[in-house]
Amino acid sequence: MDIKEDSRKEYIARINRVMDFVGQNIDQTIDLARMAKIASFSPYHFHRIFLYVVGETPNDFILRIKLEKSGQLLHDNPKESVSDIAFKCGFVNISSFSRAFRNYFGMTTTEFRNQDKAVYVKNGIRYSKNCKAVSKIGKHPQQISPQFCSVEFKQLIIMDTKIEIKQMPELNLIYCRHMGAFNQIGQAYEKLFKWAAPRGLVTAATKTVTVYHDDPAITTINKVRQDASILIEGDVKVEGEIGKSTVPAGKYAVGHFEIKETEFEQAWNTMCAWLTESGYQPADSPTYEYYHNDYNEHPEHKFIVDICIPVKPL
CATH class of the missing domain: 1.10.10.60 (Homeodomain-like)
Structure with missing residues (x-):
């Protein structure tokens, strides 16, 4: 011990x-x-x-x-x-x-x-719907080339995919929390699986979910809370860094993607762009990514994932 x-x-x-x-x-x-x-x-x-x-x-x-x-x-x-x-x-x-x-x-x-809201992200810089760089807390936007504010820019960051409004079920989860850069959450998943596997909670049918608690357009990246999670049935006794959480059932905008690790930013841009023209606005529940596969087993190492944003009518 x-x-x-x-x-x-x-x-x-x-x-x-x-x-x-x-x-x-x-x-x-x-x-x-x-x-x-x-x-x-x-x-x-x-x-x-x-x-x-x-x-x-x-x-x-x-x-x-x-x-x-x-x-x-x-x-x-x-x-x-x-x-x-x-x-x-x-x-x-x-x-x-x-x-x-x-x-x-x-x-x-x-x-x-009255400030423009950040909708897109490109190379760490946030942009409004009209491609204007938007500042975060205590930070100034970098100057960008006028060429970015063009049809080509939107084509570069928007994916062609199906987005639907769905009634999603309640999710009962166990999680390991990560705070910081999005591309480092794999460390939390490693801890979670190391704990869950010996307890019989990891099978071929296991689904993973990343739950986001903060808006990265507002919260500085080192304080953004993300939960690496496994979907469970019934009650599980947790310990140490492993906790339990519930994502409520409700109406969500759901986009289905098959993407590489480097394309998550583009997928989220697609969701946010769609939302601005959907007649809906974000609701108060957490957003999450629901993974349908183990990307290591995909022939092109791609994630098959649903990005789920809670919504309500404008």
Whole structure:
């Protein structure tokens, strides 16, 4: 038994439970004592442990999650009032929300809402629907050549695929969380399969799912939370870094793709471009990728994957 490694996994699992609770109760006021109880630590030790594991204090984490969620809602729900969004994100009054929002984003809610929304990504730069480079928090967009704002640009980043509105079932999952660059999530899947295989949870029929909790157009990439997940039936007792989660049933825009590892950015661009002309807007549930195969067994090493975005009518 590796006591040091087991201890590290247990600490991460407890912090993940707190993060999950905050995300599921974003409309509430959550104090340190409540978070510490969820993590089974004293408030004094919890504060220090959370800061060490996450890299920000519990209160800073909660404020950031609430503000970034409000920014996402401002863009995704143009008809919803600022005050309703503030209360939905757990702020008790509009004045405190407005101050906190301006301090974090460097602009008012009106200025933020009037900004072009990032729809496409190309080489790490985000673009609006009219191909204008869009800044993220504290970052300035790079200058781009005018040639990019053309039909050729859209052809370069949009795939020809079938996208449908579907009623998707509830997903019961076990997960290993990854925070950071998207192309590093394989490490979390390795940990998940290493834990799940000896317990008989990995078969030829096993389906994997990557669940996304943050909007990368708003959240800096090193803090974007992604869950490497396996679909399960029934109850599974988890431990260490492995947690349990549920993605709710609901209406989703589903795009079916057969793509190489380097083409995920283009596939997501296709989904986002379609959404802007669909008559739908994003709903509040997490987005996810549902994989139908093991890409290592594909003759061209391609992923057969459904990209699923929760939606509701505009």
